[in-house]
Amino acid sequence: MTVIEINNLKKSYHPGKLAVNDVSLSIAKGESLGLVGESGCGKSTLARCLLGVEKVDGGSIIYNERSLANASRKALRDYRRNVQTVFQNPTAALNPKLKIKDSLLDPFLQFQDELQLEHFHFSSKQAFVEQLLETVELPKELGDRYPHELSGGQKQRVTIARAISIEPKLIVLDEPTASLDVLSQGAILELLASLQETLGMSYLFISHDLAAVHQLCQRIAVMKDGEILDVFQRDNIYDNSRHDYTKELISIF
Ligand code: ADP
Ligand code: MG
Numbered sequence: 001m002t003v004i005e006i007n008n009l010k011k012s013y014h015p016g017k018l019a020v021n022d023v024s025l026s027i028a029k030g031e032s033l034g035l036v037g038e039s040g041c042g043k044s045t046l047a048r049c050l051l052g053v054e055k056v057d058g059g060s061i062i063y064n065e066r067s068l069a070n071a072s073r074k075a076l077r078d079y080r081r082n083v084q085t086v087f088q089n090p091t092a093a094l095n096p097k098l099k100i101k102d103s104l105l106d107p108f109l110q111f112q113d114e115l116q117l118e119h120f121h122f123s124s125k126q127a128f129v130e131q132l133l134e135t136v137e138l139p140k141e142l143g144d145r146y147p148h149e150l151s152g153g154q155k156q157r158v159t160i161a162r163a164i165s166i167e168p169k170l171i172v173l174d175e176p177t178a179s180l181d182v183l184s185q186g187a188i189l190e191l192l193a194s195l196q197e198t199l200g201m202s203y204l205f206i207s208h209d210l211a212a213v214h215q216l217c218q219r220i221a222v223m224k225d226g227e228i229l230d231v232f233q234r235d236n237i238y239d240n241s242r243h244d245y246t247k248e249l250i251s252i253f
Contacts, residue, residue, distance in 0.1 A: 001029040003063075003169050003202045004050070004083070010058035011045050019045040021226035022059070027170060032196060032203040034217030036210050036249065042226040043206045047174045050204070051085055052076075081111045084163035088175040090155035094147040100158055101129040101143035107166045117167060119199055132161040136191060153184030157191065164195060170202045177212060189216055210253040222246050 004027050011020040019042045027033045035043055048054035050061060052068070060067045063079050071079065084107075087093050094103050105125055108115070112122075120135075122128045130140040136157040147155055156176060163171050173192070177185040193216055196203060207213050213220055214234060222230040222245060230243040237250060 002026050003029050003031075005062040006046075006050070006059070007062065008059035009046070009049060009056055009061070011042075011049055011054060012057050013045075018057075018226050020049060020056075023223075023226075023228050024059075025221060025228065025231070027202050027204060029169070030196070030200050030202060031219060032205055032217040034213030034220040035204060035206045035223060036208065036213045036220060037223035039208055041223045043208075043223055044174055045226075046223075047085070047172050047204070047206055050172055051083065052080070078114070081107075081114065081166055082169040083172065084166070084168040084170070085172045085174065086156070086159050086163050086176045088178045090152060090159045090179070091147065093159045094155060096147050098146075099143065100133075100145055100147065100150070101125070103147075104129050104132055104143070104158065104162050104165060107162060111166050115166060119167060120165065128165075132165055135164070135195070136161040151184070152180050153187060156180060156184070156188055160188075160191065160195070164199060164201070167199065168201055170204065172204045172206070174206045175208070176205075178207070178209075185212070192216060210249050214253070222249065 006023060006025045009020055009023045010018055012018050023046060037043055045054060049056050060069060066075060068076065068079060108128065120128065120131055129143045133140050133142055138154060138157050142150065142154065177188050180188065189212060192203065205213060205216055214237065218234055220232060220234060220237065221228050222243065224245055230246045232242065
């Protein structure tokens with residue numbers, strides 16, 4: 001089953017130059033699709049188009065068999081709930097004035113009435129927050145702290161907990177480990193893999209780090225200058241049929 005389909009997507013910031021150039025991709029239920037490519041190739045632009053924060057200049061995004069372009073308000077809200085995100089910088093993603101528990105509860109309170117929780121259960125705010133913290137392997141006392149009292153890795157766990165709290169179908173992860181030290185990077189990748197196994201959502205995992213993508217993702221798309229050059233199953237990465245640019249990326253990883 002396909003969770004999301006992108007067809008011939010185009011996005012331009014400057015006339016005559018496409019940051020995203022005719023990109024088509026689809027992501028299956030429970031799948032982790034890696035998107036790899038050098039800095040500036042258009043990965044974040046593609047992510048922002050998917051998240052609806054950037055207006056597209058062509059092509060379509062299909063969710064639930066319908067194009068977002070002519071979706072109803074209700075369908076867009078449903079999309080907004082089901083497509084969550086985790087960005088590179090967890091400090092910027094958390095309101096410094098809110099206790100961790102209040103940041104964690106924010107999406108749940110927004111979508112409470114539309115949720116049919118399968119994996120989490122809500123009996124009280126306190127219990128819900130504790131369950132989320134436990135799921136991302138953080139001590140439950142952290143709920144009463146402020147973001148500045150947490151390490152980068154802990155803050156990223158909080159933003160992951162917040163993204164999964166409303167049981168989305170897809171999480172767009174844009175360089176989620178890039179701001180972390182190497183040890184935390186590995187731990188976050190392991191956490192993401194184990195959450196996917198237990199919760200079953202799909203990932204679009206964006207990184208310039210082919211090794212990280214190879215570790216987490218079953219399928220890998222290679223982007224360059226706004227275009228997708230190559231898409232392949234992880235196990236076929238060393239195939240001779242890979243695009244020359246992919247071979248170049250492999251040679252440095
Ligand atoms: P990546 O995430 O792969 O590093 P980006 O999507 O951030 O790439 O950038 C793709 C291209 O679009 C780059 O040339 C970048 O300079 C340009 N770009 C990104 N965001 C903007 C913006 N808000 N305004 C103008 N140009 C942008
Ligand atoms: Mg980027």
